Amino acid sequence: xxxxxxxxxxxxxxxxNALGLAGLAIIGAFAxxxxxxxxxxxxxxxxxxxxxxxxxxxxxxxxxxTDDLGRDVAAALVxxxxxxxxxxxxxxxISMLVGTVVGVVAGYYGRWVDTALMRFTDxxxxxxxxxxMLVLAALLGPSVWNxxxxxxxxxxxGTARVIRAQTLAIKERQFMERARSIGAGxxxxxxxxxxxxxxxxxxxxxxxVTAVSILSETxxxxxxxxxxxxxxxxxxxxxxxxxxxxSSGALWFILPPxxxxxxxxxxxxxxxxxxDEILNPKLRKR
Amino acid sequence: xxxxxxxxxxxxxxxxxxxxxxxxxxxYTLRIGTSEDLDALSPFLAYERAAxxxxxxxxxxxxxxxxxxxxxxxxxxxxxVSPDSLSWTFKLRRGVAWSDGVPFTSKDVKFTYETTxxxxxxxxxGFLSGIESIETPDDYTVVIRTSGxxxxxxxxxxPILPEHIWKAGVADLETFEDPAMVGTGPFRFKEWQKGQYxxxxxxxxxFGGAPKVGSAVFSIFANRETLAQSLSNGxxxxxxxxxxxxxxQLERAGNVTVRSFAGNGFTQMTINCWxxxxxxxxxxLLDARVRRAIDLAINKQDLIDIAFNRxxxxxxxxxxxxxxxxRWAPTGGDARPFDPAAADRLLDSAGxxxxxxxxxRLRADGSPLSIRLVARAENPREVKAGQMxxxxxxxxxxxxKLSTLDDGALSDAITAGDFDMFIWGWGGDVDPTTMLSxxxxxxxxxxxxxxxxxxxxxxxxxxxxxxLDPSERRAAVYQAQKIAxxxxxxxxxxxxLDIQAWRHxxxxxxxxxxxxxVFYANTNVNYLTAVPVSGREAGSSSGAIIVAAVAGAAxxxxxxxxxxxxxKRGGKASWNDEK
Numbered sequence: 001x002x003x004x005x006x007x008x009x010x011x012x013x014x015x016x017n018a019l020g021l022a023g024l025a026i027i028g029a030f031a032x033x034x035x036x037x038x039x040x041x042x043x044x045x046x047x048x049x050x051x052x053x054x055x056x057x058x059x060x061x062x063x064x065x066t067d068d069l070g071r072d073v074a075a076a077l078v079x080x081x082x083x084x085x086x087x088x089x090x091x092x093x094i095s096m097l098v099g100t101v102v103g104v105v106a107g108y109y110g111r112w113v114d115t116a117l118m119r120f121t122d123x124x125x126x127x128x129x130x131x132x133m134l135v136l137a138a139l140l141g142p143s144v145w146n147x148x149x150x151x152x153x154x155x156x157x158g159t160a161r162v163i164r165a166q167t168l169a170i171k172e173r174q175f176m177e178r179a180r181s182i183g184a185g186x187x188x189x190x191x192x193x194x195x196x197x198x199x200x201x202x203x204x205x206x207x208x209v210t211a212v213s214i215l216s217e218t219x220x221x222x223x224x225x226x227x228x229x230x231x232x233x234x235x236x237x238x239x240x241x242x243x244x245x246x247s248s249g250a251l252w253f254i255l256p257p258x259x260x261x262x263x264x265x266x267x268x269x270x271x272x273x274x275x276d277e278i279l280n281p282k283l284r285k286r
Numbered sequence: 287x288x289x290x291x292x293x294x295x296x297x298x299x300x301x302x303x304x305x306x307x308x309x310x311x312x313x314y315t316l317r318i319g320t321s322e323d324l325d326a327l328s329p330f331l332a333y334e335r336a337a338x339x340x341x342x343x344x345x346x347x348x349x350x351x352x353x354x355x356x357x358x359x360x361x362x363x364x365x366x367v368s369p370d371s372l373s374w375t376f377k378l379r380r381g382v383a384w385s386d387g388v389p390f391t392s393k394d395v396k397f398t399y400e401t402t403x404x405x406x407x408x409x410x411x412g413f414l415s416g417i418e419s420i421e422t423p424d425d426y427t428v429v430i431r432t433s434g435x436x437x438x439x440x441x442x443x444x445p446i447l448p449e450h451i452w453k454a455g456v457a458d459l460e461t462f463e464d465p466a467m468v469g470t471g472p473f474r475f476k477e478w479q480k481g482q483y484x485x486x487x488x489x490x491x492x493f494g495g496a497p498k499v500g501s502a503v504f505s506i507f508a509n510r511e512t513l514a515q516s517l518s519n520g521x522x523x524x525x526x527x528x529x530x531x532x533x534x535q536l537e538r539a540g541n542v543t544v545r546s547f548a549g550n551g552f553t554q555m556t557i558n559c560w561x562x563x564x565x566x567x568x569x570x571l572l573d574a575r576v577r578r579a580i581d582l583a584i585n586k587q588d589l590i591d592i593a594f595n596r597x598x599x600x601x602x603x604x605x606x607x608x609x610x611x612x613r614w615a616p617t618g619g620d621a622r623p624f625d626p627a628a629a630d631r632l633l634d635s636a637g638x639x640x641x642x643x644x645x646x647r648l649r650a651d652g653s654p655l656s657i658r659l660v661a662r663a664e665n666p667r668e669v670k671a672g673q674m675x676x677x678x679x680x681x682x683x684x685x686x687k688l689s690t691l692d693d694g695a696l697s698d699a700i701t702a703g704d705f706d707m708f709i710w711g712w713g714g715d716v717d718p719t720t721m722l723s724x725x726x727x728x729x730x731x732x733x734x735x736x737x738x739x740x741x742x743x744x745x746x747x748x749x750x751x752x753x754l755d756p757s758e759r760r761a762a763v764y765q766a767q768k769i770a771x772x773x774x775x776x777x778x779x780x781x782x783l784d785i786q787a788w789r790h791x792x793x794x795x796x797x798x799x800x801x802x803x804v805f806y807a808n809t810n811v812n813y814l815t816a817v818p819v820s821g822r823e824a825g826s827s828s829g830a831i832i833v834a835a836v837a838g839a840a841x842x843x844x845x846x847x848x849x850x851x852x853x854k855r856g857g858k859a860s861w862n863d864e865k
Contacts, residue, residue, distance in 0.1 A: 051591035
């Protein structure tokens with residue numbers, strides 16, 4: 001393992017990275033709200049207000065106003081943070097698992113395995129991403145876990161490419177040659193010699209993919225593929241748009257979920273870039 | 287140089303004046319914005335309201351409704367009925383030709399009616415029930431004999447189809463379509479781009495006089511906001527299917543006429559009543575008590591106020607208030623106002639009294655009672671209504687799994703009988719038979735989507751149109767409605783408010799039909815009277831924009847040319863020396 005990737009060294013570098021710290025703070029704040037929120041602000045998506053509660057502007061009872069069915073926007077926002085984060089992280093996990101396995105296997109074994117896996121990856125890279133997700137989501141039906149599956153299974157191709165490139169570079173290094181010459185098997189070489197060196201890249205990539213996953217979830221839910229009983233920010237935006245909140249001036253319904261998505265995605269992007277810079281020596285400032 | 291500039295400006299002005307000339311030529315396009323698309327071009331396959339509107343425009347029926355919804359001559363010029371009320375003689379118009387030039391004769395009528403009745407497909411065969419035989423003594427006479435008196439024979443909108451085209455499809459009506467839609471109507475079908483638009487051109491030879499517009503196009507809008515905005519911008523002349531909260535904004539503009547009226551239709555939640563091993567429905571729903579409990583548990587007034595933006599009145603019976611003469615409204619002991627406690631008791635008595643820790647009801651075998659509900663993804667109001675119903679039913683211990691499907695996928699599920707409940711709507715007709723027949727046994731696999739079957743109901747519906755005395759007939763219609771209300775295969779959520787608006791500065795000649803709708807009115811009269819407002823042709827506003835744009839571009843070009851020319855002459859040194 002290279003000396004620079006030790007946890008302590010990384011933390012030292014990270015501490016001096018303002019962008020990374022900002023990203024971490026944003027994500028931390030959202031994670032805290034998502035974890036503690038449901039206990040602080042109970043939200044029942046099936047409890048509707050009376051007709052006079054519909055689309056009320058922010059006021060004493062509702063700090064962020066009410067939505068098109070008379071429910072509190074602030075409570076929905078807190079409940080939505082949970083779904084958005086959950087979907088974003090779970091989908092990323094699937095993406096990273098598939099991407100890493102495909103990338104490492106293709107890069108390590110090379111030859112026809114590489115060719116076959118990379119052509120398969122290319123298919124996923126060139127397929128238009130949004131229509132593919134929409135078709136899959138429509139086939140599977142609206143549910144939070146189906147959305148996780150759809151985003152996870154369509155978002156791994158870029159990761160596979162990056163991991164394969166790194167694997168190819170490391171495969172040529174001397175310590176790999178040495179491991180093989182003392183009789184280590186493929187499994188051992190991959191797990192003990194290759195993975196530790198690919199891992200920093202996987203880590204940095206995970207954070208960036210999370211940002212994309214959260215955005216994908218918002219897109220799908222906005223287009224009406226979300227689960228209306230477990231509303232995410234995207235689902236909120238969907239109903240805000242459909243109920244004409246934008247043109248009737250109900251900005252309290254449309255802006256908060258939009259800003260939350262923006263902030264959270266920005267947080268992950270900042271953090272991702274910071275780690276990319278730290279873990280990728282070529283990018284590091286001296 | 288100057289001469290060149292003058293040439294540019296002259297060309298620009300000439301170009302700008304072109305669209306204005308084109309717009310003033312005959313052939314104004316009546317542009318209608320709607321949220322409803324066609325589902326098929328064949329009267330045997332179509333169920334959507336947009337398709338019946340298209341059929342009114344490109345086809346004709348023997349008799350047609352006038353602006354007061356009274357039967358008036360269509361392809362039949364005159365008619366008479368025998369003293370025993372069993373034989374009707376129709377005299378047809380002479381000199382009518384199909385849009386492909388073939389003359390129209392009585393053979394087409396006989397062919398259409400016999401084919402429609404035998405096929406038992408689509409929305410129209412119900413109108414032909416009770417007809418025993420059709421004879422054509424000559425090319426312009428049709429004699430229809432009925433098995434009993436038939437009170438609604440003249441209220442029959444079945445489109446007459448050309449035999450020479452459709453005889454090729456008789457064997458295969460479930461897939462056959464006539465892509466040209468050869469008809470006799472005031473318009474000729476042009477094209478249909480699914481999800482985008484369908485269009486027609488005027489038939490200059492129409493027997494009732496050519497339409498005053500050159501063509502008509504229905505644009506499909508997925509979003510009501512865009513629909514209202516397009517009307518304000520003058521991109522369309524007419525907007526249908528608007529929402530109540532859009533009315534004030536449109537009326538404020540001053541150049542828009544907005545009409546709101548109780549539409550002849552409703553939004554209902556259909557409950558699967560199919561008692562068959564092949565049924566995909568939940569067995570709990572086969573019990574009428576459960577269905578009544580569902581009806582009781584829904585606060586329809588709040589549902590309308592919140593989910594439908596106040597766009598309707600709470601629904602109960604099968605016949606909407608728009609056809610007040612035939613409507614039976616449940617009162618007294620028959621009435622079922624919102625009452626969750628009564629719903630609870632009914633569900634208890636139906637055998638679902640056991641509950642789990644969260645208050646959700648259990649079936650006899652201990653499994654949780656969970657019912658699927660489908661709302662149409664395209665319709666945000668129905669999705670919202672679905673969410674609210676989910677909440678109301680949870681309050682009485684019935685778990686509902688809500689999902690959204692597009693029209694096509696839902697239609698497939700309905701055809702297969704694989705659903706528990708779904709939300710959709712029905713549009714009615716002038717005659718009550720249409721609305722009543724959506725629950726008759728012979729309409730299973732047709733319009734009877736809940737697959738409900740009750741012989742007593744069937745008998746009443748079959749009898750009512752043989753009763754020539756209106757009050758006798760009404761008594762039977764009332765009784766049929768009462769049975770449907772008790773059995774509740776449909777939970778009628780709301781009689782929808784229909785809102786239609788048009789730019790009266792662009793198009794005139796439009797008038798409400800019988801005090802109600804202007805379009806989707808069971809008659810094509812407004813398509814015949816619609817006329818562009820003189821002086822304010824469609825192209826004029828966009829023409830003005832084009833003039834301004836071209837003039838602006840010409841001015842820019844002139845300035846640039848002027849500057850370049852100046853620079854070349856005066857500033858030669860600084861420009862060229864650098865190079």
